[in-house]
Amino acid sequence: MVLGRQGSGKGTQCARLAERFGIRHVSTGDLLRDAVRAGTEMGKRVAPLVESGALVPDATVVDLVCDEAQRSDWEHNGFVLDGFPRTVAQAESFFSLVGTLDEDRSSHPDVGLDAAIALEVPVEEVVQRLARRRVCPVCGTIVTVDDASVDQVPCPLGHGPAVRREDDEPRALRRRLRLYEEETGPLLPWFEERHLLHRVDGVGDPDGVFERVLEALGALLDLQP
Numbered sequence: 286m287v288l289g290r291q292g293s294g295k296g297t298q299c300a301r302l303a304e305r306f307g308i309r310h311v312s313t314g315d316l317l318r319d320a321v322r323a324g325t326e327m328g329k330r331v332a333p334l335v336e337s338g339a340l341v342p343d344a345t346v347v348d349l350v351c352d353e354a355q356r357s358d359w360e361h362n363g364f365v366l367d368g369f370p371r372t373v374a375q376a377e378s379f380f381s382l383v384g385t386l387d388e389d390r391s392s393h394p395d396v397g398l399d400a401a402i403a404l405e406v407p408v409e410e411v412v413q414r415l416a417r418r419r420v421c422p423v424c425g426t427i428v429t430v431d432d433a434s435v436d437q438v439p440c441p442l443g444h445g446p447a448v449r450r451e452d453d454e455p456r457a458l459r460r461r462l463r464l465y466e467e468e469t470g471p472l473l474p475w476f477e478e479r480h481l482l483h484r485v486d487g488v489g490d491p492d493g494v495f496e497r498v499l500e501a502l503g504a505l506l507d508l509q510p
């Protein structure tokens with residue numbers, strides 16, 4: 286799984302990992318936004334939280350991820366988790382549902398976590414990156430604009446305008462960054478205690494960051510990048 290503050294490039298790096306290893310990319314942010322767009326019961330409940338940058342209740346996201354796990358035969362195929370877990374409570378309840386995860390990793394879970402990659406990017410840099418991020422509401426393609434004052438640009442796949450995500454607006458973004466420090470920050474020592482954490486410098490072009498992610502995984506999983 287990949288951790289990192291908003292705008293650290295988690296989504297990009299998770300998509301690359303999924304492609305490289307032929308595994309599923311599960312983004313709780315995407316699943317929640319899909320539910321909001323589809324207007325499902327759960328989508329209606331979480332819409333104000335997602336749009337304002339608040340965290341969705343732990344039980345809701347844990348259920349969502351467990352449903353995905355059941356649907357997609359994860360145990361056999363593997364997966365990359367993007368944006369989940371985001372709190373220690375989510376990590377504990379997810380791993381107690383899908384498998385055990387002891388501090389010393391002495392017992393091997395059925396569905397366990399091989400590695401937690403923490404992408405490290407300073408706050409000032411992510412604020413600048415997100416000010417230039419526009420997203421197609423139809424296909425999710427991200428466009429980075431040169432000029433942060435430009436509100437809309439065409440979706441490269443022709444769906445219409447790519448716009449600023451509601452939760453990238455300055456007020457919501459400040460809230461999300463604060464929540465990251467308060468709620469997600471404690472997950473770093475949690476994973477570290479379990480010998481799963483690998484910190485990766487997330488500054489620089491996505492190709493260079495991906496090389497560093499693969500190097501980190503190589504050490505942890507003995508994979509050949």
Ligand code: AMP
Nearest residue numbers: 313314334335338339340341368369371
């Ligand atoms: P993201 O695309 O990962 O930045 O997520 C967008 C929004 O979805 C977040 O600001 C939260 O409102 C919600 N969200 C996504 N993942 C989680 C999670 N694991 N726990 C709680 N809320 C989440």
